[in-house]
Amino acid sequence: MSQQLLRDSPGPAADAAGAPDPGREKAGDPAAGAVQTSAPAAVGLEPAAHPAVARLARTARALLKSPGLVLAVLVIAVVILWAVIPGAFTHWPPDTGVPSARLKPPSAEHWFGTDSLGRDLFSRVVHGSATSLAATAVAVAVGLVAGSLLGLLAGFLRGWVDDAIMRVMDVLLAIPSLLLSLALITVLGFGTVNIAIAVGIASVANFARIMRAESLRVGSAVYVEAARSSGVRWHGILLRHVLPNAAGPVLALSALEFGMAVLSISSLSFLGFGAPPPAAEWGSLVAGGRDYLVAAWWLVTLPGLVIAAVVLATNRISHAFQDPERNRT
Amino acid sequence: MIRYVGRRLLQGAFVLWAAYTVSFLILYLLPGDAVSIMASGDEQNAVDPALVAKLRSEYGLDRPLHEQYVIALFKALQLDFGVSIKNGVAATQAVGEVLPETIKLAAAGFALAVLLGSALAIAASFSRNRWVRQLVAALPPLGIAVPTFWIGLLLLQFFSFRLRLFPALGNDGAQSLVLPALTLAIPTSAVIAQLLTRSLHQTLGEPYIEQIRAKGASDALIHFGHALRNAAIPTLTMLGILVGNLLAGAVVSETVFSRTGIGRLTVTAVNSRDIPVVQTLVVLAAAIFVITSLVVDLIYPLVDPRINTAARATA
Numbered sequence: 001m002s003q004q005l006l007r008d009s010p011g012p013a014a015d016a017a018g019a020p021d022p023g024r025e026k027a028g029d030p031a032a033g034a035v036q037t038s039a040p041a042a043v044g045l046e047p048a049a050h051p052a053v054a055r056l057a058r059t060a061r062a063l064l065k066s067p068g069l070v071l072a073v074l075v076i077a078v079v080i081l082w083a084v085i086p087g088a089f090t091h092w093p094p095d096t097g098v099p100s101a102r103l104k105p106p107s108a109e110h111w112f113g114t115d116s117l118g119r120d121l122f123s124r125v126v127h128g129s130a131t132s133l134a135a136t137a138v139a140v141a142v143g144l145v146a147g148s149l150l151g152l153l154a155g156f157l158r159g160w161v162d163d164a165i166m167r168v169m170d171v172l173l174a175i176p177s178l179l180l181s182l183a184l185i186t187v188l189g190f191g192t193v194n195i196a197i198a199v200g201i202a203s204v205a206n207f208a209r210i211m212r213a214e215s216l217r218v219g220s221a222v223y224v225e226a227a228r229s230s231g232v233r234w235h236g237i238l239l240r241h242v243l244p245n246a247a248g249p250v251l252a253l254s255a256l257e258f259g260m261a262v263l264s265i266s267s268l269s270f271l272g273f274g275a276p277p278p279a280a281e282w283g284s285l286v287a288g289g290r291d292y293l294v295a296a297w298w299l300v301t302l303p304g305l306v307i308a309a310v311v312l313a314t315n316r317i318s319h320a321f322q323d324p325e326r327n328r329t
Numbered sequence: 330m331i332r333y334v335g336r337r338l339l340q341g342a343f344v345l346w347a348a349y350t351v352s353f354l355i356l357y358l359l360p361g362d363a364v365s366i367m368a369s370g371d372e373q374n375a376v377d378p379a380l381v382a383k384l385r386s387e388y389g390l391d392r393p394l395h396e397q398y399v400i401a402l403f404k405a406l407q408l409d410f411g412v413s414i415k416n417g418v419a420a421t422q423a424v425g426e427v428l429p430e431t432i433k434l435a436a437a438g439f440a441l442a443v444l445l446g447s448a449l450a451i452a453a454s455f456s457r458n459r460w461v462r463q464l465v466a467a468l469p470p471l472g473i474a475v476p477t478f479w480i481g482l483l484l485l486q487f488f489s490f491r492l493r494l495f496p497a498l499g500n501d502g503a504q505s506l507v508l509p510a511l512t513l514a515i516p517t518s519a520v521i522a523q524l525l526t527r528s529l530h531q532t533l534g535e536p537y538i539e540q541i542r543a544k545g546a547s548d549a550l551i552h553f554g555h556a557l558r559n560a561a562i563p564t565l566t567m568l569g570i571l572v573g574n575l576l577a578g579a580v581v582s583e584t585v586f587s588r589t590g591i592g593r594l595t596v597t598a599v600n601s602r603d604i605p606v607v608q609t610l611v612v613l614a615a616a617i618f619v620i621t622s623l624v625v626d627l628i629y630p631l632v633d634p635r636i637n638t639a640a641r642a643t644a
Contacts (some may be wrong), residue, residue, distance in 0.1 A: 171347040174569075174618040175611055178577035182599045186607045187356055261474055267581055270478045271596055286479060288583075293486045300486065304479030310476040 069320050072313035078309055081128040092120030094127035094280055103296045113259040113298040115284050115288065122225075125303050128280035132265065135196040135274075135281075141260040142200025144254055147207020154208065155215030156238070166212065169205040181264060185273050192275045195268045202264070203257050210253050214246035248321070254317030259311040282307050341619035348615035349405055351359075352608045353398055376493035384453060410612070411605035420605035424591060424613060430500055432580070435575045437506050438513030442571075446521025451552060453522075454529050466526070472519025477578050481512040481585035498587035505588070509612065512582045517571055521564055529560040562633055569622040576614055 063070050082089055092110070097118030106113040114123035150169070154162040172180065177199075184198035218224060224241050232240070266283030268274060274281050282303055289299025369467075385391050404411070409421040452466040488508060489497040496505045532538065533556055541551060579592035587593075591610060598606040629636045 125617060165349065168351065171344060171351050171615070174348060174573075176343055176573040176577035176614055176616045178580060179595065179611060179614050182580070182595055183352060183355060183607050183611050186599045186602050259474065263474075264474055267478060270476075270585060273599070283476075283478075286476075288483065290482065293482065294490045297486060300479070300482045304476060304482070307479065308471075308475040311476075312470065315470060315474055324339070 019152065043154045066320070068316055072316035075309055075313040076317065079129055079133065082126045083133045084323050086123075086130065086288075089126050090123040092123035094119065094124045095278060099174065101184050105290065105296070106298050106302070112302040115295065115296075115299055116292060121285070121299065121302060124280040124285055125282065125306055128282055128285060131192055131279065132262070132269075132282045135192050135199075135265050136197035136261045138193065139200040139203070139265060140254055140258050141291060142197055143203035143257060143261075144250070146201070148206065148211045148250060151211025151213075152238070152242070153210040153214055155212040155219060156242075162212070165208065170207040172202070173209075177260075178264060178267060181268060182273075185268070187242070188272045189254055192269070192279075192281065193263055195273055199261050199264045199268070203261065206253060206257065207250065210249050211246060215242050215251055218242045218245045242281040252318050252321035255314055259314035259318065262307060262311050262314070333610075334623075334644065337623050343622060345612065345615055346402075349402065349608075349612050350398075351399060352611040356604045356608055357394070357397065359607045374564060390489065405612075410609040411608050413598075413606050414603045415606075418520050419643035420603075420609040423606055424609050425595065427589050427591055430588065431576075431579050431583070431592060432611045434506060434509055434513065434579060434588065434590060435572070437486070438517065438575055438578070439572070441514035442521055442575075442638070445518035447525060447557075449522035450525035450529055451557070453526050454533065454552065455548065459487035469519040469522040469526070472515050472522075475515075476510060477516055477581045478585055480515050481509070481582055484512060485585065500588050500590075502631075505586075509582045509586045509588055513575055513578045514583065517574060520524055520567070520571060524564045524567060525560060528563045529556060532556045532560040535559075562629070565625055565628065568625045569618050572617050572621045573614060578615065 026301065060143040070133055086094075097114070099118050101110070101114050102116055102118040104110055104114045104118075110120050112125060114122070115121055150165050152164040171282065173271040175183075178217055181195070184201055185194060188194040188198060218235075221241075224237060225243065227237055262282075265274070266281075266286070269281045269283030270287045272284075277284075285303040286300050286307075289303070291295065292299050390397070401411070408421055412418070413420050413423045416423075437515070449465055449468060456462050456465065460529075485497055485508060488494045495508050499505050529552075533551070538551060539558060541555060546554070560617055576592075579590060580595050581592070582588075583590045583592035586595055594606065594608050597603075598610065
């Protein structure tokens with residue numbers, strides 16, 4: 001009977017073919033939980049083992065139901081590891097090429113092939129991820145901090161401050177974000193840090209809107225009224241009620257904006273506003289392959305695939321953040 | 330109705346003024362004005378400081394900022410956004426010359442996006458096969474996640490270089506429009522498909538659909554005769570942002586396919602830090618957004634007669 005159940009519980013996982021490893025590792029746990037709940041004799045044992053096992057089982061089952069999410073987390077984890085310890089993933093140097101090995105197609109030796117100077121493309125993608133991810137993180141941080149502050153100010157002070165801030169945000173939303181970033185780059189100048197800041201500023205309006213909506217929602221809740229009337233000061237309300245409650249939607253937006261920022265930054269570095277040539281960055285790697293479209297398909301295709309995978313993964317994760325929020329309200 | 334349109338035009342004028350002001354503040358308040366950029370750009374021949382001072386007073390850059398702003402704003406009202414630093418042509422003229430090419434591209438891209446997007450949404454709603462449904466549902470998130478420049482380069486690689494079906498660059502004829510328009514259409518169609526799928530799903534659950542289904546209407550009649558029209562409204566609302574995205578996409582698409590147009594102009598203007606041209610482009614983008622939103626508001630009653638635009642305005 002337990003065999004039967006064992007086969008039953010991972011059923012949905014087998015359905016979604018190729019569920020990744022971590023899910024499968026934990027799949028042993030739900031079996032334990034399943035046996036307990038199904039066999040009445042085991043009920044007496046439950047209190048001892050229950051909470052931890054059940055929680056593990058629930059997480060495992062939830063993960064197995066969405067193999068896409070597991071894959072997305074894996075992709076992001078791998079890319080972050082690329083950025084932190086690139087040496088562990090490739091032994092090829094990113095900047096020095098082997099002239100005899102120029103424009104070699106992907107092989108077991110060079111996973112992504114080599115470029116026109118004989119440099120290993122996979123190594124350049126791995127080593128470039130530090131720059132690309134750092135720029136993305138800066139962009140999201142700028143948008144998150146500045147946008148949240150403005151949104152909090154608007155939602156908290158209301159009145160003309162609210163009007164003034166939100167009218168400016170409306171104008172920023174009326175201009176396509178890439179164009180806004182380009183206008184900012186005109187003034188800030190080129191370079192990775194500057195495009196990161198420009199992309200961040202272009203996303204300020206989105207954060208401000210969400211933060212304002214959340215602080216208005218929380219600020220008018222009955223328990224906040226109660227807190228206020230029992231003498232809690234404004235900063236207490238801000239720290240204890242508004243910020244924790246706004247965290248969910250703002251985090252979901254951050255994950256989404258992270259993906260968008262990867263796209264914007266790679267677009268801007270593709271257009272040539274990022275780091276100057278020797279440095280590798282995902283967008284500029286694709287741009288570097290432009291001149292070899294006929295001779296070397298991999299130069300454009302593979303780095304682009306990495307960008308797409310990262311954006312797809314962050315969008316999936318953002319979706320997971322949003323789901324419980326949507327169910328709650 | 331006329332009063333409503335008048336009010337909306339006023340609102341639009343406000344957004345344009347604000348866009349102009351914000352771009353003025355960004356572009357002129359931050360360090361590095363037009364002349365000093367121009368002077369520093371030339372590394373071979375050092376610029377005489379006296380000449381720089383003369384140029385600065387010629388451009389009015391030595392006056393206090395608020396004075397500069399008022400003068401610039403009055404000029405902008407007469408559609409004078411200053412002179413391109415790069416080649417001395419009026420900024421509006423520089424933009425106006427290449428604008429038709431981008432309008433062509435954006436129109437073709439938009440038509441393709443609507444076609445592709447609605448086809449995907451309808452296919453997802455029609456299909457009874459679970460696999461087809463899941464496959465179709467997986468496409469839009471993919472379309473949103475892939476970088477536009479990458480799509481463009483892949484299309485270029487496959488259709489221009491491998492199959493030699495379309496020219497790889499330039500603005501000659503309809504042939505050269507296909508791939509850039511497709512590049513532009515793919516991300517936009519993904520957004521349209523997502524919005525439309527969601528609202529179509531919602532609309533199909535409404536009681537009146539149940540009613541006509543009970544009367545024996547076919548799936549096709551339900552979709553095309555009834556549901557689609559109502560389901561289109563949320564997508565219509567997003568039109569302003571979608572058109573703005575087309576403009577942003579044109580920057581990338583025109584660069585990949587080496588087409589002339591305002592997208593390419595934007596890149597060259599940013600490269601040479603041509604502030605008047607950049608500002609013209611920013612205000613133009615805001616103007617397009619304002620006009621699109623107004624048009625959408627006027628179209629609403631045609632799609633759904635229950636929406637009374639004039640009444641909503643007074644509410």
